[in-house]
Amino acid sequence: MELRLLRTFATVARTGNVSAAALELSTSQPAVTKQLQLLERRVGATLFVRGRQGARLTSAGEALLPDALDLIARAEAFERRAGSVAAGEEGTLSIGFGLSGIELAPQAVALFRSRYPGVTVSLDDMSSAVQYERLLAGTLQVGFVRLPVPAGITHRRLRQDHLALALPAGVDRPGERATSAQVASWLDGRPLVRLRPERGPGLTDQITRLYDELRCRPRVLQEARDLQTVLALVAAGVGAAVVPATAAAIAPGSVELMPLRGKAASWWIGVASVERSVLLDRFVAAAVAAART
Amino acid sequence: MELRLLRTFATVARTGNVSAAALELSTSQPAVTKQLQLLERRVGATLFVRGRQGARLTSAGEALLPDALDLIARAEAFERRAGSVAAGEEGTLSIGFGLSGIELAPQAVALFRSRYPGVTVSLDDMSSAVQYERLLAGTLQVGFVRLPVPAGITHRRLRQDHLALALPAGVDRPGERATSAQVASWLDGRPLVRLRPERGPGLTDQITRLYDELRCRPRVLQEARDLQTVLALVAAGVGAAVVPATAAAIAPGSVELMPLRGKAASWWIGVASVERSVLLDRFVAAAVAAART
DNA sequence: CAGTTCCATAACCACAGGATATGGACAACC
DNA sequence: GGTTGTCCATATCCTGTGGTTATGGAACTG
Numbered sequence: 001m002e003l004r005l006l007r008t009f010a011t012v013a014r015t016g017n018v019s020a021a022a023l024e025l026s027t028s029q030p031a032v033t034k035q036l037q038l039l040e041r042r043v044g045a046t047l048f049v050r051g052r053q054g055a056r057l058t059s060a061g062e063a064l065l066p067d068a069l070d071l072i073a074r075a076e077a078f079e080r081r082a083g084s085v086a087a088g089e090e091g092t093l094s095i096g097f098g099l100s101g102i103e104l105a106p107q108a109v110a111l112f113r114s115r116y117p118g119v120t121v122s123l124d125d126m127s128s129a130v131q132y133e134r135l136l137a138g139t140l141q142v143g144f145v146r147l148p149v150p151a152g153i154t155h156r157r158l159r160q161d162h163l164a165l166a167l168p169a170g171v172d173r174p175g176e177r178a179t180s181a182q183v184a185s186w187l188d189g190r191p192l193v194r195l196r197p198e199r200g201p202g203l204t205d206q207i208t209r210l211y212d213e214l215r216c217r218p219r220v221l222q223e224a225r226d227l228q229t230v231l232a233l234v235a236a237g238v239g240a241a242v243v244p245a246t247a248a249a250i251a252p253g254s255v256e257l258m259p260l261r262g263k264a265a266s267w268w269i270g271v272a273s274v275e276r277s278v279l280l281d282r283f284v285a286a287a288v289a290a291a292r293t
Numbered sequence: 294m295e296l297r298l299l300r301t302f303a304t305v306a307r308t309g310n311v312s313a314a315a316l317e318l319s320t321s322q323p324a325v326t327k328q329l330q331l332l333e334r335r336v337g338a339t340l341f342v343r344g345r346q347g348a349r350l351t352s353a354g355e356a357l358l359p360d361a362l363d364l365i366a367r368a369e370a371f372e373r374r375a376g377s378v379a380a381g382e383e384g385t386l387s388i389g390f391g392l393s394g395i396e397l398a399p400q401a402v403a404l405f406r407s408r409y410p411g412v413t414v415s416l417d418d419m420s421s422a423v424q425y426e427r428l429l430a431g432t433l434q435v436g437f438v439r440l441p442v443p444a445g446i447t448h449r450r451l452r453q454d455h456l457a458l459a460l461p462a463g464v465d466r467p468g469e470r471a472t473s474a475q476v477a478s479w480l481d482g483r484p485l486v487r488l489r490p491e492r493g494p495g496l497t498d499q500i501t502r503l504y505d506e507l508r509c510r511p512r513v514l515q516e517a518r519d520l521q522t523v524l525a526l527v528a529a530g531v532g533a534a535v536v537p538a539t540a541a542a543i544a545p546g547s548v549e550l551m552p553l554r555g556k557a558a559s560w561w562i563g564v565a566s567v568e569r570s571v572l573l574d575r576f577v578a579a580a581v582a583a584a585r586t
Numbered sequence: 587c588a589g590t591t592c593c594a595t596a597a598c599c600a601c602a603g604g605a606t607a608t609g610g611a612c613a614a615c616c
Numbered sequence: 617g618g619t620t621g622t623c624c625a626t627a628t629c630c631t632g633t634g635g636t637t638a639t640g641g642a643a644c645t646g
Contacts, residue, residue, distance in 0.1 A: 001372050003296060018593060031635055033594060038634095044379030045570055052592050052643050058568050059434055063384045067371050074367060078360050079294050086337030091356045141352055275351050277338055311624060324604055326625060331603095345612050345623050 003075050005039040006068045008032055009047065013065050017054040084118075088278035092120040093141050095283070096131040099195075099203055099227055100269045101144025103246040104158060104291055108144075108271075112286035119279060127198040135274045142283055146203065147268040155270040156284050158291035162245040163210055163265040164257040166234045173258065180261055184214035191221035193233045193241040207242050209264040231255055296368050298332040299361045301325055302340065306358050310347040377411070381571035385413040386434050388576070389424040392488075392496055392520055393562045394437025396539040397451060397584055401437075401564075405579035412572060420491040428567045435576055439496065440561040448563040449577050451584035456503055456558045457538040457550040459527045466551065473554055477507035484514035486526045486534040500535050502557040511535075524548055 011021040012032065022029040036055075040047050047061035057065065084090045093112075097105035109123050126134070131143035132150055149155045165183075167173050174186040197204040211217060221239045224230045227247055234241050235252045246269075248257050259265075271287045273280055304314040305325065315322040329348075333340050340354035350358065377383045386405075390398035402416050419427070425443055427433035442448045458476075460466050467479045490497040504510060514532050517523045520540055527534050528545040539562075541550050552558075564580045566573055 001296065001368055001375075003294065019591085028636060029593075030595080030637085034634075037594090043375040045375070046568065049568060050593055054592070058570065059385050059387070059572070060378050060570055063378050064371075064375055067374055071364075071367055071371050074364055075294050075296075078299075078357075078364050081360055082294075082336040082338070082357055085353050085356045092352050094352070275339060275342060277351065277353055279352070312622085321605055322624075323606085323626080327603075330625090343624055347623070 001042065003072060005035055005042070006072055008035045009039055009061075009068055010065070010072060012036060012048065012055055013057055013061065015054075016056060018050070086278065088119070088282050089116065090118045091277075091279050092122070093279055093283055094122045094124065094139070095142045095144075096124050096126050096134065096140045097144040098126060098128050098131065099244055099247075100128070100146045100161065102227065102244075103249040104269065104287065105144045107290040107293070108283070108287035111290045112283050115286060116279075116282060128202055129198055131272070135272060141273060141275060141277075141280055142287075143272045144287075145270060145272045146206070147270045149270070149272045153272045153274055155272045156288065157268045157270045158287060159269055160266055161269050163207060163242050163260045163262075164245040164247070165260055166231060166241045166243045166247070166251065166255050166257055168235060168237050169254050169256055171237075171240075176258075180214060183260065184216040187211070187214065187218050188216035190218050191239045192218045193222050193224060193230050193239045194220050195227065195230055195243075196223040196225050203244065206264065206267060210242070210260065210262055213262050213264045294335065296365065298328050298335070299365055301328045302332055302354075302361055303358065303365060305329060305341065305348055306350055306354065308347075309349060311343070379571065381412070381575050382409065383411045384572050385415065386572055386576055387415045387417065387432070388435045388437075389417050389419050389427065389433050390437040391419060391421050391424065392537055392540075393421070393439045393454065395520065395537075396542040397562065397580065398437045400586070401576070401580035401583040404583045405576050408579060409572075409575060421495055422491055424565070428565060434566060434568060434570075434573055435580075436565045437580075438563060438565045439499070440563045442563070442565045446565050446567055448565040449581065450561045450563045451580060452562055453559055454562050455538040456500060456535050456553045456555075457540070458553055459524060459534045459536045459540070459544065459548050459550055461528060461530050462547050462549055464530075464533075469551075473507060476553065477509040480504070480507065480511050481509035483511045484532045485511045486515050486517060486523050486532045487513050488520065488523055488534075488536075489516040489518050496537065499557065499560065503535070503553065503555055506555050506557045 008021060008025060011024055012018055015021045015024065018032050018036070019029045022032040025032065036048065043060070043064065045060040046058050047064065048055040049058055081090065095105065095109065105123060109121055113119070113121055124140075128143070128145045131140060131145055132153060134140035135143055135153055144158075145155070146161075147155060147157065165173070165187075174183045178186070194207070195204055222233060224233060227243060228250060230241050230243060231247060231251050233239070235254045242260070243257070245257060245259060251257065269291075271284050273284070301314060301318060304317055305311055308314045308317065311325050311329070312322045315325040318325065329341065336353075336357065338353040339351050340357065341348040342351055374383065388398065388402065398416060402414055406412070406414060417433075421436070421438045424433060424436035424438055425446060428436055428446055437451075438448070439454075440448060440450065458466070458480075467476045471479070487500070488497055515526060517526060520536060521543060523534050523536060524540060524544045526532070528547045535553070536550070538550060538552060544550065564577050566577070
């Protein structure tokens, strides 16, 4: 049942006149006649009595007209909805973030939601590796990740992050202006709390690369699965830890963060995505704006 | 927004696979691809991420799929409904009847309603002239009328009706086996109650023709607008009346009907219609069946 | 009776949309 | 690492739907 037929059905019913309907539908009168005949064959019943006074609904036509109007209205509603989904005023966006997004993601989401309240946003904490997987599988639209990203994923740089040494307040430490060599010797063999490595390349590799660069080898005293726990252990005096500087956002007050220098100590955080849509572009824009503050 | 596009959208979404959807829709894979591309252009958003693992919904696709499914389901419901309207299992039938149908119409409607309970029947009392008018205008599907019918109206004969003399019980009257001449002389100049003539040719003309045939001229004492009133006046002893024999169905017990003879004294009652539909054919069949009892 | 106003039919034509064949990307498997 | 299979996209061709103009027939109108 093509909607085109129903539209001409409705128009003819309203005008009560094939020619007038043709005019209104900006087509020719024979076209309308043919469409009506086709619809009547499809339906299996005569819908109009044609005569000199125009076209009048039969009882079958009378019975079907309301349903036809309803269907047309719903089709139009669908088109409107499709339009607003395409325009990014409606829809859903599922966003992932890991350690890298721990500070930025909530800010970006808050900004985005204030701009586009019609969009349903779901924000989920997951590792970078899982984000990549789900981005490529299409079950995740956006991720906050450490750059670079694997092939097939596009990204936009947001801000730089640095590794920092997390220490309990009032504990022996390298001086504020300590050289890399001094920091390295301080770290070497020192008992540390570290994040448990995830599947795939992650933050722990980044940290390992820094150790390699500094040529030091701290001793892992304890592992924890999330950054909050690591920081809590640091606060409890279990040991020091090397963490992203953005962790300051969630660090207890008694933990102090001391930036580390070195090539491997700094990297870019970005928003990553695979699909392209207005909604997504807008979220990226919101993330960029949030990163600037 | 053609429903065809939505159907392939739904199928691809369900199978997650363009080729499989093509198979299921019994079309070719490129056709499905083109339809998806067209739909995406119409909607203005990408609905699927295509890859080696098939086609997966984007968030926009996810957002629109339920609406599309709903629209498809409603279109199918419309087709089903159209089918049952065409099959005459559903719909409305508006039926007219005048004096001629006073006995038959209720019987026919009762039979029809018991056969097709899904059909809404409206039964309205109106003169033959009005029935013809409304039949031709399309606002009436069936009428119970005195034959013959005007051009443009088709009919089916149901049963014969006769004029009869309505008299109060126990009153001076022509004998049971009176000749036409005896009846004529009885009628001549006699005070009668008669039905008020309606616009157009009606029962009163039929009666006038009988008087002409019998060469008598009764005196009209009183007119009434409907047959019930005429019979009530007869019962009250106001006078005799010439009425259809079928009026027996609604005559008070104290009124006796005496059949009149003569060419003009008898005529056919039929069902008249203009449109053609299964519903209508079935009603006519029910009327014929009712007339046979 | 000519003119007008309806709708239906006829004949033609353009283009949408389907089919077949092919290409390109990637994964899996010898 | 080549080969093969499995995806989807593209190219080209062609059929059939659905549009157009022109014309016909019927009924009402002046």
